[in-house]
Amino acid sequence: MVEKKEAAFNIFKHNLVPKYTKLKPEELNGLFQQYNISPKQLPKLCMKDPVAKELELQPGDVVKIISKSQTVKERVFYRVVISG
Amino acid sequence: MKDIIYKKIERITFGSLSPKEIKKMSAAKIVTPELYDKEGYPVDGGLMDVRLGVIDPGLRCKTCGLKLKECIGHFGYIELARPILHIKYIKVIHDALKCTCKECGVLLLDQKQREKYQTNMEKILRRPSLLRKRGKAVILTARTTKKCPHCGAKQSTIKIEKPTTFLEDDRRLSPIEIRSRLEKLDDDTVTLLGMNPEYARPEWFTLTLLPIPPVTMRPSITLETGERSEDDLTHKLGDIVRINQRLFENISAGAPEVIVEDLWDLLQYHVTTYFDNEVTQVPPARHRSGQPLKTLTERIKSKEGRFRYNLTGKRVNFAARTVISPDSQIHFNEVGVPKLIALELTVPERVTGWNKERLKAFVERGPKKYPGSNYVIRPDGKKKKITDETREQLLEEMQPGYIVERHLMDGDLAIFNRQPSLHKMSIMCHRIRVMPGRSFRLNPAVCFPYNADFDGDEMNLHIPQTEEAMAEAEVLMQVQTQIISPKHGLNVIGCIEDAIAGNYILTAGLTVPKDKAVQLLVSSGVDNRQAFRKFGSFVSGKDVFSALLPDDFSLVSKCRDGTRLVIKLGAIKEGVVDSNSIGEEGATMIRSLHKKYGPDFTIDLMGKIFRLGINVLFDCGFTTGVSDTDLPEELMVKIRKLIQDTEKEVQEYIEIYNSRKLEIVPGKTAEETLELHVLQILNKVRNKIGDLIANSADEKNPTIVMARSGSRGNILNLSMIAACVGQQALRGKRIDKGYKKRTLSLFKKGELSPKARGFIGVGFKDGLDPVDFFFGSMTGRDSLMDTALRTPKSGYLYRRLANALQDIRVEYDHTVRGASGNIVQFHYGDDDLDVAKTEKGTIDVRRIVEEVKIDR
The missing domain is CATH 1.10.132.30 (RNA polymerase Rpb1 funnel domain)
Known part of the structure; x- marks a missing residue:
């Protein structure tokens, strides 16, 4: 096993990496109701994604991603973490 | 058709046929390769056995008693003298052989591995995809085991010698051996290998019975000479039955093993090509002419197969196709239809108390005299052709509720299309204009959205047949509704060639006498007398053009040479009209007109501008040479x-x-x-x-x-x-x-x-x-070479893309979703902008401000 690398470099400080926040369990239902969806229908985020690794996300977690956009000031996106 | 039973399908299970099922569903056993006897009657037990269904009109099916087209046909079967491997399941057979003990048929897993793979079995059995996944994992571990954990027998490696031979340590395994080994597997083993033993067992892949498809799916055709020509499948099945019979005879006569094996291999070849005639390393079975037979797999597969040829794409009625040619005098949203075609295509019109007399006149004129009609449909759905004999009778009985299929006339709606239909503007709705000649006429200005030219291009025309279809075509698909492209929010229909040059010459400094100016405008379709009254005895080109524009129209834009084009309250103050303002793709004037006055007004005005340009050139002459x-x-x-x-x-x-x-x-x-x-x-x-x-x-x-x-x-x-x-x-x-x-x-x-x-x-x-x-x-x-090679490549790329994206749409909650409701974007394009309502994806506020200022 390779030891977990010390944060040689903080990916969240990179200007191309948007802001990720993990949704609290109590926030999930609100989101699902707002769009009338099941977690499966959300866009996905791979658990192996560097951001997911860094935040130690587990399958089933939902993250809110706020990125900057040229056309609209803030672009909000939700992704559900999947294994594999 | 009256015994329709309505039921809801809960689930569909796919499986392979067991010998038992094959026998059970069969109506006849086929034993002889002969098709017909001397009288031309199908032989009993032959491939065209009457019990397999009817293909001749008038006869009744021996099995179900129904007539042609009612009876869907019945399967038969033949008994194969020796087991034959199913070519499409070779891989499954191979896996099953590799993973089980050659002596006792036990799965080659030790206790621990077995337990690991048997977890969650109930859940997995309900989900075929999971079952297959589990099977793959089991095969991956079990195939490397060298010794049977149950009886301790040493396992030897089994190789496939393509296409259908199995070798165990260089000794050939006969299908009989393979079958007996596979029969030894118990249900648990089969399940772990990724199959549900209820629906598919590995030994069923070594065929002992072969189902014979009903004659209805391989009908024979009677040629003009009276000779019968059989379907490819019948030919192939004939080969199989013939060799099978010979094999039977040789075995029962006790022929040498070599001969039996040769025949067996031949039978294997025929059965293989019956399923798939394009297997690698197997020479395809051919007709006498040398053309390969089209057997089961080829019927289904690829572009000419059942899916892409018959199910995703179908032929339609009420359509015409011919060469296109230009006509700059018809409107943009018109299409010139040859009279010959107008006599053939029809529009259904329902008889009411109000139009009865009018429609009677159509029937009176009949199918040969334009504008007449070809058919009358009675309220009970019976379609009657109008001929000299039936006309009088039909005229007499015609009353409200009848439908008359009358010839195409000017102003009818038609859907016009040119392949490849790469964007929605490739199919637009035009109004018909019946013309002499043999080609479709279209205004050259709409060549651009169709990507058409007149070097021999052909186009298709469809006539919508219901009021609903006509209304949809008119509202959603008419040319004027397609002026602005959803790809960039700019116009895709605009003036071209002569029309631009003409208007440029006009506005760049031409001065014409008043009568000339009025004549130019009137011949372009303008009837704006108020504007004419304002003309002095000599009129500048700019004023002539301005007479077309609405009085409250203002525009600030750039000409091609970088100077400004300023239009204030319907009059050109500065600049010239060129391709930047009236051309195709990004013409500022057309975009503004469309936004301010809507599609119908714009298409009409564009037509006038177009004709004005042409008329200017007609008048002053325009030519170029070396x-x-x-x-x-x-x-x-x-x-x-x-x-x-x-x-x-x-x-x-x-x-x-x-x-x-x-x-x-x-x-x-x-x-x-x-x-x-x-x-x-x-x-x-x-x-x-x-x-x-x-x-x-x-x-x-x-x-x-x-x-x-x-x-x-x-x-x-x-x-x-x-x-x-x-x-x-x-x-x-x-x-x-x-x-x-x-x-x-x-x-x-x-x-x-x-x-x-x-x-x-x-x-x-x-x-x-x-x-x-x-x-x-x-x-x-x-x-x-570059273009010749790139076109097919990009075509395939587009096909893949279109198939992948076809279900995506914007829902009412503004999310973009796929077919299963999965979210692709939370807002369309992240900004919820409808590109068709922007200009190049943005809104130029600065220009709007300038235009408002000018109005003041």
């Missing part, structure tokens, strides 16, 4: 000097390079650096020449007018004809192919001069020498 590219003497001298200077400059660079003093660009070699500089210099010449010509050009010169207005050609084209063709480039480099270190044998080795590397320093009009011509041909051929 003499229009003649340049003044002093300009030619200047240009020659420029080319000479450039060649000298290049020569200097080459000399520096040869003396190894060239300053090398980082990351490049000396040669690359030189090439970079040289190419830059040579490419600049043509532009410089273009500028020289543009600056000293005669404004009346037709070639210049075309280039300036943006109607056709550019200054570069002109300079290529008149002065200098320029550098020929292959893959972004000067030409360096051909002989060793030189392009052609008449140059010195290593020669780097412009001429030796594809620079053509003369114009087309001067004439090219053989060297120049050869280099020109090189780039010409290269680009020709």
